[in-house]
Amino acid sequence: MATVYVILLTLHNINRWLVLLTGVWTLVRTLPGAGGRRPFTAADRRPVVAFTGTVHLQLILGLLLFAFLGMQRAPVFAGAPNSGFTWQHVGLGVLAAVTATIGSALSRRAPTDQGKFRVATTWTAVTLLLVLLLIPWWRPLLRLFTA
Numbered sequence: 001m002a003t004v005y006v007i008l009l010t011l012h013n014i015n016r017w018l019v020l021l022t023g024v025w026t027l028v029r030t031l032p033g034a035g036g037r038r039p040f041t042a043a044d045r046r047p048v049v050a051f052t053g054t055v056h057l058q059l060i061l062g063l064l065l066f067a068f069l070g071m072q073r074a075p076v077f078a079g080a081p082n083s084g085f086t087w088q089h090v091g092l093g094v095l096a097a098v099t100a101t102i103g104s105a106l107s108r109r110a111p112t113d114q115g116k117f118r119v120a121t122t123w124t125a126v127t128l129l130l131v132l133l134l135i136p137w138w139r140p141l142l143r144l145f146t147a
């Protein structure tokens, strides 16, 4: 069963980089459009969808990891610098999934192209900030199927 933990932890670790990369990609595409008159095209929509998708995948992997450790009665984030880190991680992770979803939905519905850019920029920046705060930076930056 330890193998399941290592596989889930590795996927959760690697997908963290996809979350950060797609978030930066979204800002690079949407920030310049927020102040101009450029039309919001399919190429601008693509990173928003990819970012929301990676955040949702991270939430699912995190929930599976959390449930798995709970079933094994194993400690979560043993050795964390503060005792409340587990709930900080889970709470901000769920919140990040909510803000990414809201940003994607509101950007799609915004009546103007500039509005679509602005909404996508704002909610992506908020989500990225939450993600940067919740990441346990003391853990390995890249894990490749090792405990």
Ligand code: HEM
Pocket (backbone or CB within 6 Å): 009, 010, 012, 013, 016, 019, 055, 058, 059, 061, 062, 063, 065, 066, 069, 075, 076, 077, 078, 089, 090, 093, 094, 096, 131, 134, 135, 136, 139, 140, 143
């Ligand atoms: C965008 C959101 C999230 C990011 C970027 C993120 C990132 C990370 C990272 C980098 C690790 C360490 C991986 C390693 O040691 O190799 C980790 C561990 C973990 N995360 Fe997340 N996470 C997120 C959301 C969540 C959520 C929502 C949950 C639970 C519902 C969760 C549960 C866990 C658990 C249980 C661990 C392993 C703790 C341990 O091994 O003791 N994560 N997370």
